[in-house]
Amino acid sequence: MCRGNPEAVHRLGEMHFFGDAQAGLPANPAEALRHFEEAAANGVAHSLANLGLMYANGMGVEANPERAVQYFQQAADQGNAFAGTGVNQNNSLAFYHFSIAANESDSRQAYFNLGIMHYKGLGTPRSCPLAVQAFRQVAWRAGHFDDALLSPELGHEAYTRRDYPRALLHYSIWALVGVPQAACNAGFLLDHVHTQPFDTTPPLQLAKSLYESAKADPEALRKLGHCHRDGWAHACTTNATAALEYDLYMGYPRYYAQAGTLHDSEALYSAGMLYTTRGDWDKAHQAWNVCRSHEFPTNIPCILPALALDMWTGLAWMWTSLHDAIVVYSI
Numbered sequence: 001m002c003r004g005n006p007e008a009v010h011r012l013g014e015m016h017f018f019g020d021a022q023a024g025l026p027a028n029p030a031e032a033l034r035h036f037e038e039a040a041a042n043g044v045a046h047s048l049a050n051l052g053l054m055y056a057n058g059m060g061v062e063a064n065p066e067r068a069v070q071y072f073q074q075a076a077d078q079g080n081a082f083a084g085t086g087v088n089q090n091n092s093l094a095f096y097h098f099s100i101a102a103n104e105s106d107s108r109q110a111y112f113n114l115g116i117m118h119y120k121g122l123g124t125p126r127s128c129p130l131a132v133q134a135f136r137q138v139a140w141r142a143g144h145f146d147d148a149l150l151s152p153e154l155g156h157e158a159y160t161r162r163d164y165p166r167a168l169l170h171y172s173i174w175a176l177v178g179v180p181q182a183a184c185n186a187g188f189l190l191d192h193v194h195t196q197p198f199d200t201t202p203p204l205q206l207a208k209s210l211y212e213s214a215k216a217d218p219e220a221l222r223k224l225g226h227c228h229r230d231g232w233a234h235a236c237t238t239n240a241t242a243a244l245e246y247d248l249y250m251g252y253p254r255y256y257a258q259a260g261t262l263h264d265s266e267a268l269y270s271a272g273m274l275y276t277t278r279g280d281w282d283k284a285h286q287a288w289n290v291c292r293s294h295e296f297p298t299n300i301p302c303i304l305p306a307l308a309l310d311m312w313t314g315l316a317w318m319w320t321s322l323h324d325a326i327v328v329y330s331i
C-alpha cells in the first residue's frame with residue numbers, strides 16, 4: 001500500500017538515488033530502491049524502468065539481468081519511453097527501442113545508449129560521427145552533471161577508487177563531446193595506467209589522439225611534448241626537435257614552448273632538462289628562468305636548476321674577466 005502520492009514517492013526515490021545536497025540527502029541507492037519498489041507497485045512506470053536499471057547494473061542491489069529485463073518489459077508495456085532499454089538480447093531491436101525513446105521522450109539515457117551502439121556498431125553500422133552526435137545530445141540535455149550516468153565528476157570518483165576502466169569510460173565519452181579536461185584525463189589514464197576497456201587501438205596512440213584533440217590545454221601540449229621526447233610506442237618517434245623547437249620545413253609545433261606560454265611550469269622544466277641533454281645550456285637557462293617567474297609552488301622544480309646556472313654563468317663571467325685582465329697585464 002502506498003503511503004502517499006506515488007509520483008512523490010518516485011521523486012523521493014530519485015533524490016535518494018542521486019543525492020540532493022540542498023535537501024541534505026546523500027546518495028543512497030538502497031534507500032532509493034525501496035522507494036522505487038513502492039512507487040512501481042502503485043503504477044509508476046518510470047520507477048519500473050529505474051528498478052530495471054538498478055538490477056541491470058547492480059546499483060543498491062545484487063545484479064540480476066533476468067529481473068532487470070522483467071522490470072524493463074513491464075515499464076515498456078506501460079508506455080514508458082525510458083524503458084526502451086533493449087528488452088531481449090537483440091541489438092537491432094534494442095537500437096530500435098532506443099531510437100523511439102530518444103525521439104518520443106527526449107531521454108538523455110536513450111541518446112547515451114544510441115551513442116554507445118553507434119560507437120561499437122551494435123545493431124547498426126559503426127559510426128563515430130553519429131556516436132558523437134548522440135553524446136552531444138546527452139551533454140546538451142544535462143543542466144548539471146549530477147544526474148548523468150557518465151560525467152567527468154563520476155570519472156574522478158572512479159579514478160580515486162582505482163576503478164581505472166570506468167574512469168576512462170567517463171572521460172573518453174566527455175572527450176568526444178569536446179570537454180578538453182576530460183580528454184586530458186583520458187589521455188593521462190592511457191599513458192600512465194595503460195587502461196583500455198573498449199578499443200583495440202594501442203593505449204599510447206589513443207592517448208596522443210586525445211591530447212591532440214585538446215591542444216588549448218597546457219597539460220595536453222606538455223604530454224604531446226613528452227610523447228616526442230620519450231618516443232611513445234605506436235604514437236611518436238623520439239624527436240626532441242618536435243618537443244622543443246619550431247622547424248620551418250617540418251612544421252614542428254614546439255609543444256613545450258606553447259605549454260609554457262600558457263604558464264605550464266612542468267613543460268618549461270621538461271624543456272630545460274631536454275635542452276641540457278643537447279648541450280644547449282643557454283636555452284635551458286632561459287626555460288628555467290621563465291618557469292622560475294611563475295607563481296609558487298608550481299615554480300619549485302625550476303628554482304634550483306635556474307640558480308645553479310645563474311651561479312655557473314656568474315663564475316664563467318668572473319673567470320673570463322680575470323683571464324682577460326691577466327692577458328692585458330702580461331702584454
